[in-house]
Amino acid sequence: MKRILPTVSNFWNQIPIWVRRSLVTILVLAILIKVLFALLIFWKTPRLSGELKIPGLTQPVSVIRDSYGVPHIRSENSHSAYFALGYVSASDRLFQMEILRRAAKGELSEVLGAELVPTDIFLRQVLLRRTAERMLQESEKVNPQILKELDSFLEGVNYFLKTESLPIEFTILGYKPKPFNRLDVMSALSLLSFSFAEALRNDTLYTILERKLPNRNVSELFPRHDTEEPFSIQQNQPSYSPKKLTENSKVFLPLAKEPKFSKSNELSDLDLVIQKTNWILKELPSLSGSNSWVIGPSRSTTGGAILANDPHIGYGNPGTWYEVHLRTGDHESYGYHLPIFPFPLIAHNVQKAWALTMLENDDMDFYEEILHPTKPNLVKEKGNWVPVQILKESIQVKGEEPREITIQVTSHGPILSKPIQGYTGPVVSLYWIFHHVSVPLLETIYSLGRCSSLTECNTIVSNLTAPGLNVSYADKNGNIAWWSVGRFPIRKKKTNTRKILNGASGEEDVIGYIPFSQNPKLINPPEGIILTANHLPTYELKGYGKPEGYWQESDRGRRIYELLSQKKIGPWTI
Structure with a gap:
């Protein structure tokens, strides 16, 4: 060390003075910037403790965070409680x-610049x-208490803003x-509801591949698992005995491994088409499915029912749930909110627990529309x-003039002006059940938290159409219990709804919806097991045949059922 210091000192003294001053200045600036950034981060850190006196709150409210940072909010007054929820939600x-x-x-x-204009459109x-x-x-015409509590939440959010x-x-x-x-x-x-629709990820790609590869059975790439x-x-109650998968089980081989396609130009075309249709996926969060299972009293150590839920939503920072x-x-309620x-969308309290997974029913379609040539x-x-409906929109763009757009809406839904990469054909409209029926989503989520009996909950979920x-x-x-919630469309004739449909003929239109009373459900099944895995x-559906949907493989469901039904493992606890 004694030899190193003189060497460094001599080297430093040999450097021209203007270079030394520049290096010192850069070092001081770097330290100063680092300190200022640390102070800025500290200043921006939300308040996690202390006492607030807020005008307008009629009752005290406490917010206690546990070791995981989860807020526990308590007040005798709902306005104060939901105000606090809004405040801490904004804080986090x-x-x-x-x-x-x-x-x-x-x-x-408007805040991120012109690059996001196509997404906004x-x-x-x-x-x-x-x-x-x-x-x-x-x-606004239904339950004023719902909007009252929503407004209290918004007051808390906006108080934090101010x-x-x-x-x-x-x-x-x-x-x-x-x-x-x-x-x-x-x-x-x-x-959130729009992002659940599997048609966005499948229907246009199916049509592109079908036209690009006319000699292939494209359905092999979009299996409905009918070969399983x-x-x-619903039906695999109460005495299903799952069979283990064997080497002889039928599987679909990758196209690249099939000899007749290993050197085919169609394979490179397929790869190009898939790359071109990735735009559909990049606009949406990764929602790959979910699991849930419920066991009855006969299968638990406590003699009570147990519910578990495992939503498969893509990782994010911050996460989807709060x-x-x-x-x-x-x-x-103790649960998970947006x-x-x-x-809460998923929650429990001393009376009940409820869970959600994606049903995967087909409630969205694309239609080819023929516009008049002149x-x-x-x-x-x-x-x-017939005339289309014309809607005008103005999109504010950061640092630029607003973009004015026109949206054409047919009886099926809005026409998408953004070209679908890889697709050639008439313009395409989007049919989505949300555009065509009343959707009491706010009321359903709110009421699920308040219902006090199985019968009452059955009535509540029956009202939700999508x-x-x-x-x-x-x-x-x-x-x-388990309910499949939503509506299954009725069509004029049997149609392959996994591809873009004919909008001009009317033959493939939705003409109604199966009533909720005919939706699949289970209430207190004898075996004491209910599971859902998007299968x-x-x-x-009585009178309508097999329901249309984007059902996932049954392997998750089979494995869950196999474990839950094994006598040597149970009874279960948490």
């Missing part, structure tokens, strides 16, 4: 909430905000968010030229 997830509402309303380019064209406006109008330091993302982007409102919340629910031994949520324990008056939404606002429907969900249920009295809900 404000920028996520901001992006959620902007994505749902097609307003990303797409999100405007699928009418998420307009659908949310209609849903909100319908909600009084606290905003997250650093807003400093970087250089803007302050507007107050949140009811429409922001409803739009986010619309976006039947296994459904975990909250809330108690107000005689209501309590950060922008005050009522009058582009006329579309052919059942042999006649999105398609498996709702599993267990209560303190030992009842267990086939039932072999047959």
Whole structure:
């Protein structure tokens, strides 16, 4: 060390003085920037302790965070409790909430720039905000208490906006968010529901491949699992004995391993087509499915029912869910929210527990539309030229002039102006059940948390028309249940709904929906097991045949059932 220091000193003294001064200046600036950034981060850190006195709150409310940071909110007054929920949600997830509402309303380019204009156009064209406006109008006619508690939540969010330091993302982007409102919340629910639709990931690709590879059976790439031994949520009760998979089980070999295709040009075409259709996926969160299972009292060590839920939502930072324990008056819930939404989608309390997985029913389709060659606002429907509905939208763009767009809407739904890469053909419209029926999503989620009996919960879920969900249920009295929630479309004739349909003929149109009373369900099955894994809900909808959907492979469901039904493992506990 004694030799090193003089050597370093001599080397430093040999450097020209202006270079030495420059290096010292750079070092000091780097340290200063680092200190200032650390101070900025500290200043932006949300308040996690202390006492607030807020005008307008009529009752005290406590927020205690456990070792995982989960807020436990308690107040005798619902207004105070939901105000606190809004405040802590904004404290933890404000920028996520901001992006959620902007994505749902097609307003990303206003703060993120022109690069997001195509995304905003797409999100405007699928009418998420307009659908949310209609849903909100319908909600305002139903239960005023729901909107009262929603407004209390929004008051808490906006109080945080007004009084606290905003997250650093807003400093970087250089803007302050507007107050949140009811429409922001409803739009986010619309976006979540839209992202569940498997048709977005399948139907256009199916059509592209079918036309690109006319000598192939494209259905092999989109298996409905009809070749499997039947296994459904409803029918495989109460005495199914699962068979183990063997080496002789039928599987689909990868195309590249089939000799007749190993040197085929069609394979490179296929790869190109798949690459070109990835745009469908990149706009959406990764929602790959979910599991849930319920066991009855006879299979548990406590003599009570047990429910488990395993939503397969893609990893993110921050995560999709926001975990909250809330108690107000005689209501309590511990569950998982969207950060922008005050009522839990999955939760439990002392009376019951409920869980959600994706039903995977087909409630979205694409239609090829024939527009008039000289009058582009006329579309052919059942042999006649009829006018499309015209909607105008203005998209604000950061640093640029607004973009004005026109949306054409047929009887099926909005026409998508963004070309589907790899697809050649007439313009395409989007049919989505949300555009065509009343969707009491807000009321259903709220009421699931308040229902006090199995019968009451059955009535509540019967009202929800979309999105398609498996709702599993267990209560303190030992009842267990499952409902397939949503609507199955009725068509004029049997149709392959996994590809783009003919919009001009009317032969492939939806003409109605199967009533909820005929949806598959299970209530207290004798064997005491209910499981859902996005697989086939039932072999047959009475009078309508096998339901249409994007059912997942049954291997998850079979394995769960195999474990739950083994006598040597049970009874179960948590």
